[in-house]
Amino acid sequence: MGGLDWKAAVGTIAPGLAAALGGPLADEAKLAGLLAGGITPELRAKILEAEQQIKLAAVDLLKTEQTAVSDRWKADMTSDSWLARNVRPAVLIYILTAYTALALLSGADVNVAPEYVQLLGQWGMLVMTAYFGGRSAEKIFAIVRGDRGGR
Numbered sequence: 064m065g066g067l068d069w070k071a072a073v074g075t076i077a078p079g080l081a082a083a084l085g086g087p088l089a090d091e092a093k094l095a096g097l098l099a100g101g102i103t104p105e106l107r108a109k110i111l112e113a114e115q116q117i118k119l120a121a122v123d124l125l126k127t128e129q130t131a132v133s134d135r136w137k138a139d140m141t142s143d144s145w146l147a148r149n150v151r152p153a154v155l156i157y158i159l160t161a162y163t164a165l166a167l168l169s170g171a172d173v174n175v176a177p178e179y180v181q182l183l184g185q186w187g188m189l190v191m192t193a194y195f196g197g198r199s200a201e202k203i204f205a206i207v208r209g210d211r212g213g214r
């Protein structure tokens with residue numbers, strides 16, 4: 064069945080139509096050219112460059128976020144308030160204790176709603192990742208910066 068080659072038709076008609084209309088469809092003409100001929104090497108290079116810039120921006124954002132977290136934790140550790148210095152370890156202990164209690168209750172055939180177990184498990188993962196992962200990232204950044212006192 065020899066149907067119409069739409070790709071070739073669009074590639075042929077759209078640029079002429081855009082030129083005839085005096086330029087309002089110039090971007091559409093470029094799109095039609097892409098559809099007809101594929102991505103040009105110049106466009107591919109621009110796309111790869113943009114992807115690289117996005118990745119670099121994401122890395123910079125992560126560094127900024129980790130620095131802010133580290134600064135906040137340092138401020139907490141130098142605080143005069145017992146609670147500010149110990150809130151993260153206290154939350155970690157509470158989550159682990161509550162999770163252990165639910166495990167013991169479940170082992171004793173007490174019906175514990177699965178939603179609570181799932182929620183507590185998610186909180187536990189979040190708190191442990193923030194506490195241990197954050198401290199590890201803080202130490203790694205200190206080593207990279209050359210601050211050996213960050214250990």
